[in-house]
Structure formats: C-alpha cells, structure tokens
Amino acid sequence: MRVTQPLKRNLQQIPEDIATVCGDRSHTWSQLVHRISALAGGLVNLGLKPQERVAIVALNSDLYLETIFAAPWAGGVIVPINYRWSAPEIAFALNDSGTKIIFVDETFSNVVPDLKKLVEHELTVISLDDAFEGYDEIYEDLVSKSTELPEFENHENDISGIFYTGGTTGRSKGVMLTHGNHISNTLQFTAMMETSPDMVFLHAAPTFHIADALFIYLVTHIGGKHVFIPRFDPVLSAQAIQDQKITDVILVPTMIQMLLEMENFANYDFASLQRLYYGASPMPEAVAKDLIGKLPHSKAYHLYGQTESAPLLTCLDSKYHVTDGPFAGRLRSAGRAMPAVELKIVDSEGNECPRGEIGEIIARGPNIMKGYWGQEELTKNTVKNGWLHTGDAARMDEGGFIFISDRLKDSTSWHSGAISTFGLVPQVIAC
Template identity: 45%
Template structure:
C-alpha cells in the first residue's frame, strides 16, 4: 500500500480525465503525474532525503494537493500546518518535527517568513501562491518547469507518510505519525463505505491540513475521481462552485452546515449535481441535522466519527439511517457502525471489554491505527495499547452494533471541528499575572457544537475582565483555542480530596438539558 499508487493508476487508466480544478486551472491525471514527479525531483535537488519532513502552510489549492503526492513520491514526510495556529505554535511543531522545507502561499507569506526566521532547521522556503514570489524564496512553478521528473521510490506500508499535529494534553501539540498503510486503508474505508466511483467530483471546502479532508481526498483519488478546490469555506462561493463544476460530493463540519443553511443563495443556485455530504469532526446537534435533511432533501448525509490517530475514520452512519420515520429510523443519535477494516470495542478502565449497552471508553483497532506520537513515547504508550487506540471518548454499542458517544473521558473540547485540549488553554490563562486558578471546559453552543468556556478565580485584590483574559490568550495560542466565554468567580473552584478541580461538577449545569454530554 503506497499513496502514489492512486496517481499511477488514474494516469494509466484515464490519463485525460480531469484530476484537478482550481482558480481557472484544469489539469488531467497525466498532467498531475508529471507535475508530481517534477516537484518530487525538485525536493530531492534541495537536499530532501527519504524520511525528511516537508512542512506546508497554505490555503486549499491544487498545488497543496500535488504536494502531498510529491512528498510521498520522493520518500519524504509531509507536515501540514494548521492555518489557525499562532507563530509560536508553528515554530514549536516545525522544530519538534525537524522540517527542512517550508512551502507556503500568498496568504501566509508574513507568518511563514516569521516562522522561517525562528526555525534553524528550515533550509528553503518555497512559494506556491499565485502572486509574485518574494526575493529569497523559491518559486513552485519554476521548480516544476526546471526539474526533470524523478522516479517514484514507492515508499509504502509502514513507512512514515505524514506527521499531523493535534492539540496536546500537556499544553503542547503532539504529532500523530501516520504511515502509507494507515492513510491508504483509512481512505479506502471511507471511499468504499460511501460508495465512490470514478464519477465522483469532490469539492475541498474543509481545510486540507485536516485529516478529515485529507482522508476523503485520498479516497477520491483511489477511485479515480476529480478534485475541485476553494481556498476556504464561504457559503456563496461554495454553492457557485457546486453549480459551475457539477460537484457531487463534499465534506462539511456542522459549523459550515449552519452557515450554508443561513446563506441567502441556497435556493438560488442549481446544486442538483450534489449527491452526498460527509459531516463530522464533531457530532451535529439533532435540531441542525433535521433542518439540513429537510432543506437539502436530494443530498445523502453520512456521518463520520474518528480522530487523527485513526487516519481518521472509526465509524460511518450512512444515508439510509438519516431518516426520521420508517424501519431504519432511530439511529440518528448514533455515530454509526465500524468502517471496513476497523474494529470498535468498549472497554473499562482496565481495558476489559464491556457488554452491549454498557458505557466505557471507545477503543479502536485496525490497519488505520497510527504508528504513535512523534517523540512522545509515554503518550504513545498510554493511547496505543496492544494495537488499540484508546480514543478518550465514552460511549456504548447497541445490539445492532451502532456506536453512541455519550461523554469525553479525556479532557478535550471539540469546537467547530477543531480539537482543543483544556490544559493548553489553562496554561495560557495561568500566565496572566492576576489569575489565581482556572478551569477550562466545553459547554454547548448552537454554532460551534461546543465552545471553550473558562472559569477563572482572580488573585486576592486583583480585578480582571473577560475581554482582558481573552486578549491575553490570543497573544499566546490560536484564536479557536481561546475562551469564547469567561466566568470570573471569587470563590475557590470545587476540588477533590486530592486537590484536583472537579470539572464534572463544573460541566454539569451546562449539560443538564442535553441528550449527550458532548456536542
């Protein structure tokens, strides 16, 4: 199993079929294979060797897509950077991974150059935007034009293909190591589960640094479909691209679906080609899902549940279960059944399997399971146990094998499809000189699914405001991780006999009326 196999197959069987459509550019699979081979050769000419890391900080584009395959073609490891991170978070991840090449586009020139200035490991910066290439940077298109195609080294199976950084329980991002086999089987699982064929035309609307989009995009390539790109989600442009390019499938997180339903252009565009939608990254509120089903009746909805450590899929709930009446109704609150090649078990604190209907920690096994966390053996050992990923989510399986998520075991918040570890936010808050103690929890939010909520106790005699605390956090961590609401209290936070803050007690009033204890 090697990622570039999909490019070879499509270029061999359907060389003139459309591979990518982006910003007025339309390229065939034979064009794509040539460009991938040439940029792979350029990377090799810049000194990149097998196993070296190549970082990319950019919005969605055909060049971003080509980069994934070029890095795999020459045996490197791709390092997609979260576009919402702060400079400090980028610097940490690049230095942690030891990336030697940074590829960026016009939107991140300033940020990228600041990162380059702070990272000694970066030897070259490649500009892959449409604007003029600044002095001192290498031009992506020039490198392709001036370099001969390289031979595909055909790395595969357990060779490392990418490092994907997620929020960290200790306050620092951790790099999930995914092999060619992990990504290939994850993509095959979702593609087969949805029922892709060569006619699929997929719109990359979710960010391409995110495993949800990567996994679905790789699946489209495996089945020989076509890719359409938009830099970032905006509902009016989204609808226009579906109409213009006859898009058949896409991926949206619940926040994007809410924005789409609120868009005045929804009923004004011909989106009859749109056949299917995968949603995930955070479970959708039932009221939002019912509204979406009603207003997009011709679109088949599929929910995907998983995490980066699973490349990224564990379960799927297909369109046949997205109904409100009839014999297949009643499963909307579930996360679906295990995908192909995937096993799901519910275990207790000692790792013992629980009976159907009993709540425990969701544990997942299969060829999609990560190799581990980069340079973090202790966290790897606690998460990857005997080949099973302990997800940190609490749930149960019903008698039909459907998975229901009811709570979160680990201290993580999922807001707008992004993972936020409370320890990281708490570390930032505690760097404020007036904060005595704090706790960060996830609370229900109609737009974001969950929002980051901080409960803060000031030092004696100190005054503070919610705005001050939020501004302080934004200077240290990415905006999406910062508290969206703050509760300032004068009384000490509730604690256990051992002095641990009782977050369950803090969460309880917010979730008392909710069906799930996570959203």
C-alpha cells in the same frame, strides 16, 4: 501499498480525464502526475532525503494536493500545518519534526520572517505564489526547472505524513501515519460507501486537517475529480456545487446549517450533490429536517474518527438520517465500525462493557497510527496491544451503534466538543 501508486494508475488508465480544478485552472491526470514528479525532483535537488519532512501552510488549492503527493513521491514525509497557528506554534512543529523545507502561500507569508528566526535549523521556504520577504524558491519556477523524478519505492510501513494535533492541553502531538494507514482507510471507505470515478469532490474544509486529507487520497484512488475553494464560505460552496456539478463534500453540521440558511439558497442548483459527509458532532434534528426538506436527493453520512486512526473508525449510514420512524433514534449516533475496524467499549480495567453501559472507545485495525513523533511513552499509553485508546466516552447499543457522551482525556477526536473535525468550528467559520 503507497499513497502515490493511484497516481500512476490514473496516468496509465485515464490520462486525459480532469484531475483537479482550482479557480480558472485545471489539470488532467497526465499533467498532474508530470507536475508532481517534477516538484519531487525539485525537492530532491533542495536536499530532501528519504523520510525527511516537508511542511505546508496554505489555503486549499490544487498546489496543496500536488505538494501532498510530491513529498512521498520523492521519498519524504508531508507535514500539513494548521494555518490558524501563530509563528511560534508553527515553529514548534518544524523544530519538533526537524522539517527543513516548507511551502507557504501569500496569505501566510507574514509569518515567514519570524519562522526564520524561531526555527533552530536552516529552513528553505517555497512560495506558492509570488516573491515575499524570506522566500527562497518560487513554486512554479521549481516545477518548471526541475527534472521529473521516478516514484520512490516507499514501503507500507514507511511514514507518509505527520499530522500535528491541536490538543486542548500540553504540547501538540505529531501523529505519524504510514502509507499503509492511508491506503487502508481509503479501502475501508470504498468498501462501505458509494464511490466511483464519477465522484466530483469539493475541498471546502481545510486540507491541513486529516478529514479533508482523507479525500485527497480517496478521490485520487478512485480516479475522481478534485475541486478546490480556498476555504469554506457558503456562497463560494454553493457556487462551486452548481458550476462544477459537485457530487460529494465533507463539512461540519454548523457549516451545513450555514449553507442551508444562506440568503438566496433557492437560486442555486444543488441537483448534482449526491453525498454530504459530516463530523464533529451529531446532526441536530432541526438541521436534519432542513437538509431533508431542501436537499431530499442528497444522502448524509456521519463520520467519526481521530487523526490517530487516519481518520475513520465509524460511519452512520444515510438511511439512519431520519427524524421519525423506527430509525429516528439513530440520528444521535456516530454509527458503526468501518470494515476491518474492531471497536469496543471498555471500563477503566480494560474489560468490555455490557451494551448500553458507558466506557471508553478503543479500536484496532490497519489504519491505526504508527505512533506519536518523538513521544514513545505517550504512544505506549495510547496504543496498547494494538488497540487505540481514543479517550472518548460512549455506549454501544445492541445493534453495534455507538453514542458518544464525553471526553475522558485530551486527544484529537472529531466528535468531542473540545476539538471538532476541522479544529474549533467557530474559528473555521470566521476564516
């Protein structure tokens, strides 16, 4: 299982279908795969070796997707960087992971001179746009001058990506996710959700976050279409949904509320929007009522997980998104375990709690991380006998639905108030 394998299948089966749309630019699967393989060749020419790291700090774009796939296509490991981090925070991740190549777009080019000083090894900077101070290569030049590279034969236990968490205490942790982790969570998703090659997905949430990255792999796996806007904005999102006939998007409840309450909402056509996924917190009843009233044809799904689980652990199905009737109480739930995920609530001694009693969520399955980069002891304390200890306090009812109540420790839960699905929600909205 390799995250790049679906690219080859799409090239074989649907080469002329549109794969990516970003502004006025679009690429077919044939064009996309050729660009990715050429970019991978450029990375190897720059000295990239198998399992070496490649970072990116940038807004959402089709080039971000190409980079996510080019790194493992060349045998490397992608390291998406939180673009809200300061230069010292980015430098920490680069030093910690030993990353020697980083892609940067013009928006964040101002950090490059500082990175060159703070990073403890030679750093090659690839500009996604035009030249800026401290750059070494231009993205499009690298693609055009490089020879296409055959796909590297990664194994399912090889690391595909290192996703750094923005923990509320202590140092940031690099979560090592394998090819098998990503593919497993993709298959778990498709086993539970309605998916088809007709999916047109809007990347409005930041792609550096595992929540949106999941859909990079998923939409590619099913041969759907990726549509990118630089970052969440209610008007840009509504315009994209209308113009590109978006069928699916993932947001947080605050973003959904902003979308529903924006001026001139009624002037946009949302008829194509079939599914709306969200995380970070349960959907407030007032927002749910507004959603049902304004987008009655759209199905909502609450997703819960952690970076450490690549990321999904549970899902609350759309039929439970109601404010009255026998299912009304489910709206506060984070749902039930995904296929192939074992999940239980345990006490401080590791004993399973009776239904309704609060304890810690632990889970195991093929999507659980390989570990924390360079932190073996922390890995042992977090994954015990194959079980991921999430640090989330919750109860489980008789139907297997979990209701999260608090945090037991610092980690990267989507659901906690401390760390939301896409980082701290107010910061996302401010961007």
